[in-house]
Amino acid sequence: MALENKVALVTGAGQGIGRGIALRLARDGFKLALVDLKPEPLQQVAAEIMAAGGQVTSLEADISDRDQVYAAIDHAEAQLGGFDVMVNNAGIAQVQPIAEVTPEEIDKVMKINVQGTLWGIQAAAAKFIQRGHKGKIVNACSIAGHDGFAMLGAYSASKFAVRALTQAAAKEYASRGITVNAYCPGIVGTGMWEEIDARFAELTGAPKGETFRKYVDGIALGRAETPDDVASLVSYLAGPDSDYVTGQSILIDGGIVYR
């Protein structure tokens, strides 16, 4: 597949892993559609891509709103002349002991992490089918989609659900030539982990930074993960070398969870 004329949409592209994926796919030759709740960081990422000679459009949208996800894909197609890869990256963390999870909290994490991914799969597949070509869908899972993590119970449940959606969608769309896979990072030094660490400090009294350090100490390869580490796997899943891979939720965690 020549990537120069291919279009990839990345949600949650304003910071962290989504930003890393967007920059990497632009280097790979994709035209990029960037989506996030926050417009300012999106503009910065778009400017970085343009400065490097890439083609990009960006749109403020909430992935938990089905109509906004469909509209974002229409926007990508209209602005960039095609639509080939959907990266359902946006998500939120939630640190709360099982005993204290409220109805509002479980609704929120499921609405964004699970429903948001479902709308992204649905809308992307519908667009590939309408356009009459194959496509690739890549979802954000986690090590927490393979093992349930203490204090991250609702979040873990949401990521197990992403793994289930990835498998089911892969089976349903295979005959259309659409592949559906997921990446499962470990401990990535992003804004999300700053929030997780701060919340652990609040709940347990651990000094700031200690929870992050504790988790990183448990990584076999001896360092925290970076967005670039994750982006290299997404580059593979978005590109032609992964054409015979579908339904997989691939661990990329430096050695934390072994399957």
Ligand SMILES: NC(=O)C1=CN([C@@H]2O[C@H](COP(=O)(O)OP(=O)(O)OC[C@H]3O[C@@H](n4cnc5c(N)ncnc54)[C@H](O)[C@@H]3O)[C@@H](O)[C@H]2O)C=CC1
């Ligand atoms: N940071 C980590 O250690 C890990 C992260 N992940 C997953 O990777 C994905 C990205 O994580 P990070 O970059 O670390 O997170 P982050 O919190 O640093 O960035 C997430 C981005 O998504 C956007 N976003 C959040 N809710 C949204 C919504 N409803 N609609 C549109 N955009 C929305 C935010 O504005 C933000 O720009 C998430 O799905 C997360 O669960 C998985 C495993 C480990």
Ligand SMILES: CC(=O)C(C)=O
């Ligand atoms: C944020 C996340 O998925 C973990 C396990 O840290």
